[in-house]
Amino acid sequence: MLSRVGTAHGVNLAQGIKEPLIYYQQHPEEKYIAAMKKGFADLTKYNGMAHGLYGADESMHGNNPTQGSELCTAVEMMFSLESSLAITGDVDYADRLEKIAFNALPAQASEDYMTRQYFQQANQVSLTRATHNFNVNHAGTDVVYGLLSGYPCCTSNMHQGWPKFTQNLWYATPDKGVAALIYSASEVNIKVANNIPVTFKEETNYPFNENIKFTLSTDKKIKSVSFPFHLRVPAWCRNAVIKVNGRQLQEAKGNQVVKISREWKSGDVLELQLPMHVYKNTWYENSISVERGPLVYGLKIGEETKLVKNDRDPIAYGAEYLEVRPTTPWNYALIDARRAEFEKAFTVQTKAGLKAYPWTADNAPLQLTVKARKLPNWKMYNDMAGPLPFSVTYNEGTGKQPDEDIVLLPYGCTRLRISQFPVIAK
16 A cells, blocks of 8 residues: 555554554564554555654655655654563664654644744755645645644644653563663653662763763662663664673664663662764655754755745635745755765764753754765755756766865755755766
8 A cells, every 4th residue: 555656644554554563562462563663664665754654745756855744643653662662672763763853753843833834855956835746735835944834634633743752761561670762861760679769860862972971869778779871872783782780781783772770879870871973864756855863954045035925825824934935056966875885975063962852953062064966956846945867867968067065964954955866976
């Protein structure tokens, strides 16, 4: 079903995809676990995009990076993945959850949560009131930032994303221990072993930083307590390092949950280091995404923002909305590099400190720079990025364009971006 356009509604799919695992709790047969795996594999293959979601504007619409993805889809898929993770403990669901939470979700809402996009695009170079190649166009307001633009459901629904994400950072485990399967600065009070209360404080700037620090505290009357601590090592991590009280305990390959069973004392510090490297994934028309850790990166594009007073249909789409137009070129291709050499082409630049709200272009805690080349024939179409050049086609005929340094920001910090790039030969 997922291989055909228009076969399902994007938000309903995000809500319902967890059904096999919900049912599995009362009917624990392996076929329901397998059904979930098959569903996500097909969803990614036929409709998936770099930001972790899929083309559905409203109905399923393939994997062209200018197809829309609804904000309701982001928060509903996050909830389905959180439910699936709690049931199975499967690392894949945690990886998929972080991909959406740290990329698609913050990109689609303003810092004050008073405006949001109804649809976002993986390749998004102009946000104006216009008719786009979507399954549904709400008088052309689907990509502008507004309170009621597109359709008001997202205004009612978008707020569940971060609170439910926070609720699923920590888990109690059947072996009377604790599991940290999603990472973010937090504090949890939990009972372990024989119903002994403990507190863990998690300190980190993840997903921008590689280091995560957990500090245990207990009641002064408790000298020590034995219980297992479970830590997720994401699939993208080649080799994690785990330390206890400053001493290295072990290393661990990615795509697993590591169990640490020991006698713990108040004040013990557990550190998890998840070294991040730049890597790529391949998408529609042989385009590639640039990724590092759980973050996808998008081209930094200059912006001209205009507040539009809506005297045309304010009841349906709001009294005003923001349009954003590009002020710098966006039609760049990355220069091909073999997978082993890919990371060497990028320079990682970090800023000191972390803003309370990092998800804006000005507050972005880090950026990547890389050489790229313009594609003059890649132009606008329907006020959006035109058809994506197929990478093999553009391996020739671009030699006259000079190599330029471009800047990539974390996807969640962008409003305009290219996140799925065509590739040309050196």
